[in-house]
Amino acid sequence: xxxxxxPNFQKPNALTCAREACDVLHSVGIEVCVSGEFREEFSDxxxxxxxxxxxxxxxxxxxxxxxxxxxxxxxxxLLMDTDAKLLGINTGTLGFMAGLESDQLDxxxxxxxxxxxxxxxxxxxxxxxxxxxxxxxxxLNEVSARSGSFRICDFEVxxxxxxxxxxxxxxxxxxxxxxxxxxxxxxxxxxxxxxLQCIEMTLICAHSLFSRPTVFSAERRLRLIQKTKGxxxxxxxxxxxxxxxxxxNEYIEVFRGKHNVKFINLIGNSFHESLCxxxxxxxx
Numbered sequence: 596x597x598x599x600x601x602p603n604f605q606k607p608n609a610l611t612c613a614r615e616a617c618d619v620l621h622s623v624g625i626e627v628c629v630s631g632e633f634r635e636e637f638s639d640x641x642x643x644x645x646x647x648x649x650x651x652x653x654x655x656x657x658x659x660x661x662x663x664x665x666x667x668x669x670x671x672x673l674l675m676d677t678d679a680k681l682l683g684i685n686t687g688t689l690g691f692m693a694g695l696e697s698d699q700l701d702x703x704x705x706x707x708x709x710x711x712x713x714x715x716x717x718x719x720x721x722x723x724x725x726x727x728x729x730x731x732x733x734x735l736n737e738v739s740a741r742s743g744s745f746r747i748c749d750f751e752v753x754x755x756x757x758x759x760x761x762x763x764x765x766x767x768x769x770x771x772x773x774x775x776x777x778x779x780x781x782x783x784x785x786x787x788x789x790x791l792q793c794i795e796m797t798l799i800c801a802h803s804l805f806s807r808p809t810v811f812s813a814e815r816r817l818r819l820i821q822k823t824k825g826x827x828x829x830x831x832x833x834x835x836x837x838x839x840x841x842x843x844n845e846y847i848e849v850f851r852g853k854h855n856v857k858f859i860n861l862i863g864n865s866f867h868e869s870l871c872x873x874x875x876x877x878x879x
Contacts (some may be wrong), residue, residue: 597627687762738847759809769795
């Protein structure tokens with residue numbers, strides 16, 4: 596069995612956590628790979644194999660993302676066309692997508708015996724139909740479309756060619772169930788169990804009395820057409836990283852992605868246990 600580690604050293608305790616994780620994995624006979632960019636930090640670990648991170652994603656059985664939810668999202672993108680399973684180890688603030696906390700590293704021994712649960716998370720493919728041609732992106736959480744100038748946007752949304760609505764709003768989010776506890780939750784969207792297969796649409800500050808979040812079947816093909824006048828563009832944001840300008844009458848299509856991501860649950864926590872532990876706060 597081979598495990599690849601990708602630590603985000605901008606997060607507190609990530610280096611200590613990664614080094615300890617290496618030792619635990621090695622102690623049960625799991626081959627450990629780390630990106631060559633971290634050679635200096637792991638030079639004393641004689642058993643560590645250094646290779647390019649993209650090669651690790653192809654060759655590993657398990658991929659450990661050590662950091663916060665952003666680190667886990669970046670690693671998930673590397674694994675979308677592979678058989679590797681993803682385990683997030685939280686050294687960030689919330690780490691909602693993480694399967695382990697940094698003080699639970701002894702549980703990594705369970706990887707050897709495969710004594711864990713797998714949660715398959717759906718993705719979304721996003722096609723940007725622009726004047727320069729089409730571009731395809733894949734998201735695990737959400738794609739957002741917002742004003743590029745802090746002004747209200749006009750846009751239309753279609754489902755399988757049928758009009759869903761014409762909207763005036765700051766923007767809109769299209770989310771997976773995994774993304775329902777991220778930006779969409781802050782925008783007033785519903786919480787959706789991550790094993791479900793659906794697409795959530797949540798408007799951002801809609802100028803309407805009756806606009807509500809909508810949940811579509813995962814088989815729907817959604818289209819957003821930019822209708823804002825006066826040369827204003829919307830900005831498309833893909834999982835919080837990539838920014839694309841969407842000009843008037845250009846559009847994006849959103850539909851179920853070709854690949855799922857397999858998340859490892861080592862400690863058997865249910866989705867609702869994690870939800871309560873990480874998002875609920877006691878009243879004072």
